[in-house]
Amino acid sequence: MNDRRKLPVIPISPEKCTAVTIQFSSDSSAPKPVKKTGPVSTEQLQAAVRQALGAKASLGERPGLLKDTETAYDNRLESTIRPKTLADYIGQSALKDSIQIGLDAAKSRAEALDHLLLYGPPGLGKTTLAMVIAQEMGAEIHITSAPALERPRDILGILMSMKPGSVLFIDEIHRLNKVAEEILYPAMEDFALDRTIGKGEGTKILRVPLPRFTLIGATTKAGSLSGPLRDRFGLIYRLNFYSEQELSNIILRSARILNIEASPEGALAIASRSRGTPRIANRLLRRVRDFMAVKKAGETLINEPIAREALDLFDIDPIGLDPTDRQLLKLIIENFSGGPVGLDTLASTLGEDPRTLEDVYEPYLLQAGLINRTPRGRTATGNTYRHLGYRLPAGFAEQAQLELESS
Numbered sequence: 040m041n042d043r044r045k046l047p048v049i050p051i052s053p054e055k056c057t058a059v060t061i062q063f064s065s066d067s068s069a070p071k072p073v074k075k076t077g078p079v080s081t082e083q084l085q086a087a088v089r090q091a092l093g094a095k096a097s098l099g100e101r102p103g104l105l106k107d108t109e110t111a112y113d114n115r116l117e118s119t120i121r122p123k124t125l126a127d128y129i130g131q132s133a134l135k136d137s138i139q140i141g142l143d144a145a146k147s148r149a150e151a152l153d154h155l156l157l158y159g160p161p162g163l164g165k166t167t168l169a170m171v172i173a174q175e176m177g178a179e180i181h182i183t184s185a186p187a188l189e190r191p192r193d194i195l196g197i198l199m200s201m202k203p204g205s206v207l208f209i210d211e212i213h214r215l216n217k218v219a220e221e222i223l224y225p226a227m228e229d230f231a232l233d234r235t236i237g238k239g240e241g242t243k244i245l246r247v248p249l250p251r252f253t254l255i256g257a258t259t260k261a262g263s264l265s266g267p268l269r270d271r272f273g274l275i276y277r278l279n280f281y282s283e284q285e286l287s288n289i290i291l292r293s294a295r296i297l298n299i300e301a302s303p304e305g306a307l308a309i310a311s312r313s314r315g316t317p318r319i320a321n322r323l324l325r326r327v328r329d330f331m332a333v334k335k336a337g338e339t340l341i342n343e344p345i346a347r348e349a350l351d352l353f354d355i356d357p358i359g360l361d362p363t364d365r366q367l368l369k370l371i372i373e374n375f376s377g378g379p380v381g382l383d384t385l386a387s388t389l390g391e392d393p394r395t396l397e398d399v400y401e402p403y404l405l406q407a408g409l410i411n412r413t414p415r416g417r418t419a420t421g422n423t424y425r426h427l428g429y430r431l432p433a434g435f436a437e438q439a440q441l442e443l444e445s446s
């Protein structure tokens with residue numbers, strides 16, 4: 040590990056490309072130029088880079104939770120506070136331990152790490168971990184996203200440019216099309232590409248060898264991955280929501296990097312409203328800093344009262360729900376008598392995309408016990424009624440039990 044290793048600035052230019060390659064430099068010289076692979080439209084490039092590097096606009100990002108107040112400056116800060124080494128990567132200790140073992144073993148054999156699938160809700164650190172792994176392996180990482188790999192030549196181009204030990208990171212891997220998947224199978228298994236040469240009777244399949252590389256796939260929906268693709272990953276890990284203490288450590292680390300003073304209690308107050316998610320924790324930290332600068336002139340320390348006052352003002356409630364979450368839960372209670380209500384009905388009443396609702400809003404609400412998924416749809420729980428200050432309807436416990444039994 041070398042502290043001086045730096046992540047280069049990644050220029051998002053309107054040129055055509057399918058993947059961004061990041062080379063980790065071990066000196067403090069200017070970042071190496073970013074290589075671009077393959078001809079693809081500007082939109083695809085921007086989508087790939089945004090999605091891969093976290094500043095995503097489509098799936099995976101929620102409109103609420105102060106996202107709309109993010110600026111380009113915030114997005115730049117995001118890359119400064121992203122941990123660069125496994126030691127800086129806070130929490131997920133079981134996952135880190137086994138990755139460390141994998142890394143040590145791969146290094147001692149001077150081989151590439153096994154292909155790795157990371158899954159879990161948005162903002163928990165999948166992209167970050169992929170970059171950390173590449174950095175720890177001293178390898179370059181090619182970052183792309185499945186929607187950018189529409190045509191066979193997109194994925195072929197990237198695979199042909201792999202070097203021994205390189206990491207290929209494919210975000211939203213559950214969205215890969217069939218053709219791209221089939222190209223990946225021999226590439227992952229045998230480190231080879233099967234190219235068809237000629238037409239008709241004279242058709243031949245030519246096997247082109249590839250260097251040993253590591254594919255890291257990330258997805259918010261492991262269930263949507265095809266079986267054959269999932270089976271080709273040697274390591275499959277789920278990222279879990281973070282504890283308040285872990286989030287508070289993440290906040291204190293980010294505060295140090297951003298030159299923000301925060302007390303442990305102030306950090307914990309932000310952590311407790313961060314929905315178990317580092318991306319949200321960092322975002323709330325920046326908003327509390329803004330609040331302090333505007334409303335508390337003269338104060339420089341984020342302490343507990345300031346953190347609470349700011350987050351109350353931003354309408355983030357004590358367990359981290361924002362107005363959209365509360366509106367969703369209220370809808371289930373008020374419009375659908377506590378449910379069950381189907382995902383599509385709920386989404387259209389809320390004016391949201393069902394996939395965003397399922398992948399972005401629901402995981403935390405499920406984990407917090409504020410929503411249940413049953414075969415007949417979503418239902419409110421006793422916690423939902425209590426948290427929002429509603430009285431439990433008569434017969435609620437019996438009805439809930441029936442729903443659970445039928446699920």
Ligand SMILES: Nc1ncnc2c1ncn2[C@@H]1O[C@H](COP(=O)(O)OP(=O)(O)OP(=O)(O)O)[C@@H](O)[C@H]1O
Nearest residue numbers: 093099120121129161162163164165166167317318
């Ligand atoms: N373990 C961690 N320690 C410290 N900071 C973290 C950790 N995990 C994530 N972060 C911070 O949270 C931010 C979001 O992480 P990241 O972009 O890796 O999430 P993701 O799982 O890829 O999300 P998505 O599914 O939306 O792509 C990062 O910029 C990073 O600063």
Ligand SMILES: [Mg+2]
Nearest residue numbers: 090091093166
């Ligand atoms: Mg990501």
